[in-house]
Amino acid sequence: MDHNKNKSLLNRINHPADLKQLGRENLPAICSELRQFIIDECSSNPGHLGASLGVVELTVALHYTFDTPKDALIWDVGHQAYGHKILTGRKNVFHTNRKYKGISGFPKMSESPYDAFGTGHSSTSISAAIGIAVADRLKGIERKVVAVIGDGAMTAGLAFEGLNNAGMEKTNLLVILNDNNIAIDPNTGALKEYLADITTSRTYNRVKNEIWHLFGKINKIAPHARDYARKLENGLKSILMHQSNLFEALSFRYFGPIDGHDVLHLADLLGDLKNIPGPKLLHVLTTKGKGLKQAEMNQTVYHAPGIFDKNTGEIHRISRDVHEPKLFQDVFGYSLLELARSNERIVGITPAMATGCSLNLMMAEMPDRTFDVGIAEQHAVTFSAGLASQGLVPFCNIYSSFMQRAFDQVIHDVALQKLQVVLCLDRGGLVGPDGPTHHGVFDLAYLRSIPNIIVSAPMDEVDLRNMMYTAQLKNHGPFAIRYPRGTGVVVDWKKPFREIELGKARLIKEGKDIAILTIGFAGNLAAEAIKKLSEEDHIDVEHWDMRFVKPIDEDCLHNVFKRFDKIITVEDGVIAGGFGSAVLEFMSDHGYHARITRLGVPDRFIDHGSQQDLYSECGFDPDSIRKTVHVFVKPRVLFRTA
DSSP states (O other): OOOTTTOHHHHTOSSHHHHHHHOGGGHHHHHHHHHHHHHHHHHHSOOOHHHHHHTHHHHHHHHHHSOTTTSEEEESSSTTOHHHHIIIIIGGGGGGTTSTTSOOSSOOTTTOTTOOSOOOSSSOHHHHHHHHHHHHHHHTOOOOEEEEEETTGGGSHHHHHHHHHHHHHTOOEEEEEEEOSBSSSBOOSHHHHHHHHHHHOHHHHHHHHHHHHHHHHHHTTSTTHHHHHHHHHHHHHHHHOSSOOHHHHTTOEEEEEEETTOHHHHHHHHHHHTTSOSEEEEEEEOOTTTTOHHHHHOTTGGGSOOSBOTTTOOBOOOOOOTTSOOBHHHHHHHHHHHHHHHOTTEEEEESSOTTTTTTHHHHHHOGGGEEEOOSOHHHHHHHHHHHHHTTOEEEEEEEHHHHGGGHHHIIIIIITTTOOOEEEEEEEBOOSTTGGGTOBOSHHHHHTTSTTOEEEOOSSHHHHHHHHHHHHHSOOSOEEEEEESSBOSOSSOOOOOOOOOTTOOEEEEOOSSEEEEEOTTHHHHHHHHHHHHHHTSOOOEEEEEOOEEESOOHHHHHHHHHHOSEEEEEEEEESTTSHHHHHHHHHHHTTOOOEEEEEEEOSSOOOOSOHHHHHHHHTOSHHHHHHHHHHHSOOOOOOOOO
């Protein structure tokens, strides 16, 4: 894409040093160009649009004021860092953002020295920043450390743990709270209301800041002037505010709230703050999607809108009609609503992903039975356990990679107590452009290590519905259902619910040459390969959809091992400890001997790219499965006689 015609200032910036040379008076124009650059690029190469548009001025002010990369700048969540990437040497390759072999959509230490810490999951910035600041102190290094946290990330427990520790350590740290009142869906909870309260306490904040700046000037000639400022400020607080400031109670100097779209004021204030020792928090008010009218008006949709018209903002909708499969997340949402209508004990829980997982469908009809707990996966699981302890049936929907954060809660609060919590793991497997921070590839491996839990993975939408139905019928204890990101495979998916026998596989195709055992959506990749193996290679493959990793169908496995000495397992998850490992364990435990090849995600982190590219890289796309079968069984060539 050619940005040369009307991006004269931005074209002169390849690194933050170039930004500084252009001068303070050019900062507003640079912000305008940077914002348009992001809109132009994201319109044709989809990514996380709204968050990055909202922090354009903050991004420019930070790089103008601080000495990056010497000064450490950490972007929480990470999807708000597009402007940061563009200003730090990646402008000319930004068109590869989130594409296979291109730059990452999130900060990545191995990609650039300007990415001080890798981020993709939320709420990690403060803890990482404290670690960096303390390491600097121990090593005698003088530099500034800044953590930018926002997009709902302050609601997670880890953020509060970091704040508490930073105040105790008296760490020289600046935390910037990017307060846009939304994660993907609107923020919820008491913290949202608290931030609104301190935001509206403008009299106190204005007077406090004026006192602080005044005594800062006096401090140059009268030592300890700011100590007196603190005492005066505390007295004002009790008069002008009805409550104390949470952040100051944690030993942070609180500044703000200020307009996050006034780049000149931001630059001036950041210049003052970087010279103030100790932990500081700057409260910045921004608008997610700033600069694109449609993104400002519909912030949830424009969080990551896909391809859109850069001039009108209109999203290019992918047409879906009744003759096309639905997204797995929508099948979940509609099925849960259907089940909840007939079972009043069912409740829905999500940590800030109501729209992403389609729990918003039930939320619209049954708001009193659905709960968005904010970005707080640990709380979501234990909250679900509390509900289940009182006889309710919580369907706790968490993206697979985010469920990793609640591993202890699944063990201690759910499985140990054998509670009927239905863990619905959306985005299981390789998810595509979001890359290694979001791939849900570890769930089958770590969940099957936990006692008392059922671990299932549907191959298609009909089985997803039936697993959900089975999970709520009676108390089987914890019941995990793992399904992928993206479109399903069945057009007519809305079948009557049917109970599934726990731990029982289903035969997809009989065969005599080799057996392929699959779990979850990967069974569809195997089915495609098996079709070609039959039609083109004349190899007769038997295919079992195992459905359950735990309990695994031992009757099926006895049958397979007695009849086949060549077996392939396929899973869209790590092969280390995953489904294939469960099959190997069964073979060893029962004295069978067979040649087994496990296909799945190898023992390394997989970068971003389309799901099809990543299936191929990992060796379990249809072509790779077919080639693996050829290693076991040579294709047969049939000769016709005259």
